[in-house]
Amino acid sequence: MTKYIFVTGGVVSSLGKGIASASIGLLLKSRGFKVTIQKLDPYINVDPGTMSPYQHGEVYVTEDGAETDLDLGHYERFTGLTMTQDNNVTAGRIYYSVIAKERRGEYLGKTVQVVPHITDAIKASITKLASKDHVDVVIVEVGGTVGDIEGLPFLEAIRQLRNELGRGNALNIHLTLVPYIKAAEELKTKPTQHSVGKLREIGLQPEVLICRTEKPFSEMVRQKIAQFCNVEPDAVIQALDVADIYEVPLLFNRQRLDETILRHLGLASAAHDLVEWRTRVVERAVNPKRRVTIAVVGKYVQLQDAYKSIYEALRHGGLAHEAAVDIRKVDAEKLTKDGVEEALSGADGILVPGGFGHRGIEGKLEAITFARQREIPYFGLCLGMQCAVIEFARNVVGLKGANSTEFDATTPHPVISLLEEQKRVTDLGGTMRLGAYACRLQKGTKAAEAYGAAEIRERHRHRYEFNNTYREAFAKQGMMVSGRYEPADLVELVELRDHPWFVACQYHPEFRSRPLEPHPLFQAFVGACVHDR
Ligand code: GLN
Numbered sequence: 001m002t003k004y005i006f007v008t009g010g011v012v013s014s015l016g017k018g019i020a021s022a023s024i025g026l027l028l029k030s031r032g033f034k035v036t037i038q039k040l041d042p043y044i045n046v047d048p049g050t051m052s053p054y055q056h057g058e059v060y061v062t063e064d065g066a067e068t069d070l071d072l073g074h075y076e077r078f079t080g081l082t083m084t085q086d087n088n089v090t091a092g093r094i095y096y097s098v099i100a101k102e103r104r105g106e107y108l109g110k111t112v113q114v115v116p117h118i119t120d121a122i123k124a125s126i127t128k129l130a131s132k133d134h135v136d137v138v139i140v141e142v143g144g145t146v147g148d149i150e151g152l153p154f155l156e157a158i159r160q161l162r163n164e165l166g167r168g169n170a171l172n173i174h175l176t177l178v179p180y181i182k183a184a185e186e187l188k189t190k191p192t193q194h195s196v197g198k199l200r201e202i203g204l205q206p207e208v209l210i211c212r213t214e215k216p217f218s219e220m221v222r223q224k225i226a227q228f229c230n231v232e233p234d235a236v237i238q239a240l241d242v243a244d245i246y247e248v249p250l251l252f253n254r255q256r257l258d259e260t261i262l263r264h265l266g267l268a269s270a271a272h273d274l275v276e277w278r279t280r281v282v283e284r285a286v287n288p289k290r291r292v293t294i295a296v297v298g299k300y301v302q303l304q305d306a307y308k309s310i311y312e313a314l315r316h317g318g319l320a321h322e323a324a325v326d327i328r329k330v331d332a333e334k335l336t337k338d339g340v341e342e343a344l345s346g347a348d349g350i351l352v353p354g355g356f357g358h359r360g361i362e363g364k365l366e367a368i369t370f371a372r373q374r375e376i377p378y379f380g381l382c383l384g385m386q387c388a389v390i391e392f393a394r395n396v397v398g399l400k401g402a403n404s405t406e407f408d409a410t411t412p413h414p415v416i417s418l419l420e421e422q423k424r425v426t427d428l429g430g431t432m433r434l435g436a437y438a439c440r441l442q443k444g445t446k447a448a449e450a451y452g453a454a455e456i457r458e459r460h461r462h463r464y465e466f467n468n469t470y471r472e473a474f475a476k477q478g479m480m481v482s483g484r485y486e487p488a489d490l491v492e493l494v495e496l497r498d499h500p501w502f503v504a505c506q507y508h509p510e511f512r513s514r515p516l517e518p519h520p521l522f523q524a525f526v527g528a529c530v531h532d533r
Helices: 017-030 071-079 091-103 114-133 149-165 190-202 219-229 245-254 257-265 275-286 308-320 340-344 361-373 383-397 446-451 468-477 520-531
Strands: 003-009 035-041 088-090 137-142 170-177 208-213 236-240 290-298 323-331 349-352 378-381 414-418 433-441 455-462 464-466 479-485 490-496 502-505
Touching (some): 003 017, 003 149, 017 035, 017 170, 088 091, 091 149, 114 149, 137 149, 149 190, 190 208, 208 219, 236 245, 245 275, 275 308, 290 520, 308 323, 349 520, 361 378, 361 383, 383 464, 383 502, 446 479, 446 490, 464 468
Parallel strands (some): 003 170, 170 208, 208 236, 290 349, 378 502
Antiparallel strands (some): 479 490, 490 502
16 A cells, blocks of 8 residues: 655745655665655645746646756756656646536536645555555655645645544644754754644644754654654754755764654565665765866846756766866856856856747857857757757858847747747647657757767757758858757757767756766766766
């Protein structure tokens, strides 16, 4: 029988519930259990695909083409599992399905209500995962903070589900904050007590508390939290700030969180195996042999989460070379021809990430010219590939005014243009070219060398595409197509023939990179940055 772990958060947001859930996933997997992780998001958007990075951070794309919450990226990176659409459920998706059902007449005669209809749909989306993948444990992370109005249907669904599952089959883990008050020189437990009290009002009693804290707390503080919150003292976990997020599973393991979880769920297991994680991820991350600086030139560099998977994938590429990657965040909107030297000098490599809209494009083009002319390794992702094509068109092929039709509908040289299949699209939600497609690699290219394969699969999220009319003219001048989606003859990868490492892809390789399996292109890019300097 499948067991369930529900992860909630209290006191404040941004406590790292996603990383905690992913870490618990890794711990259980390292003990031989088959797990999956689901994120429940209480907002009304059907998915985060239409939200701005300011609101939401990165949109993480799954193999099956779902636009999802960035926590799914943590789940994949920590556990190595592949997430799907079913692993991210929003209130919007739930309501959408219930309302569609009502319109079809499937509730005929009834008043459709939050309880039981919405809560039933939430429960069904949770239990579906268990039956679909035959997993031992489903970890369910609830977005938001306990006390939010919009989270209530989700918590009520969990309360009902716990009742139906019976004792020993489900467990609640609650993340809280234990703040340190400087003036009093004390760690304060009251916010935790209040937030657990709030959960109890809803009918949920957590069995485990994970307490974020800046300072280690004393045995007395632990006992106090345990007593006031009705949990066993060894189920009060101290989540001290760590230098590297990949240390979190080890931090939990040292406090025997995995044993506590298994005991509550009545699961027996062999010893854990975290050796690879410790030696190949954490130790390398904490004790690098060298450092490289990579400039990321984007529009959302001031936000921590907008390019999450890219920053992580760069770190993974670094792990493969025992290198720490220092990321220099360069605001594309502020980058001008005169400032490019100062902004990029000393960078060992330059990366331009994906994006939408014309803001910052000219700055990105300046950065690409700089990388191309100075022979600095360049890696372009999605929009970063399209910009590399525009830059090459204007400055090497001599196509004045070349552009993407996304930014200039009347450009004389539409080197990037709307995908054929996109021409009939009117709705903006979930309608891009999304998810994994095959890509055939050209022998003898840097991409083929990096992958060591003839065919690969990568995830996409775009509407615009390299315009094939220009392929030959580009090749003549030294920009080669190194990968194609054969069925529709789409350009997926380009690279420069006469440059140490200049590779740009239409897809998003960052979503497939994991600390234990760095993505081949990120590994090769960081390698070029390390060795070419
Ligand atoms: N805006 C471009 C497109 O839609 C690039 C998208 C992206 O970088 N994800 O094709």
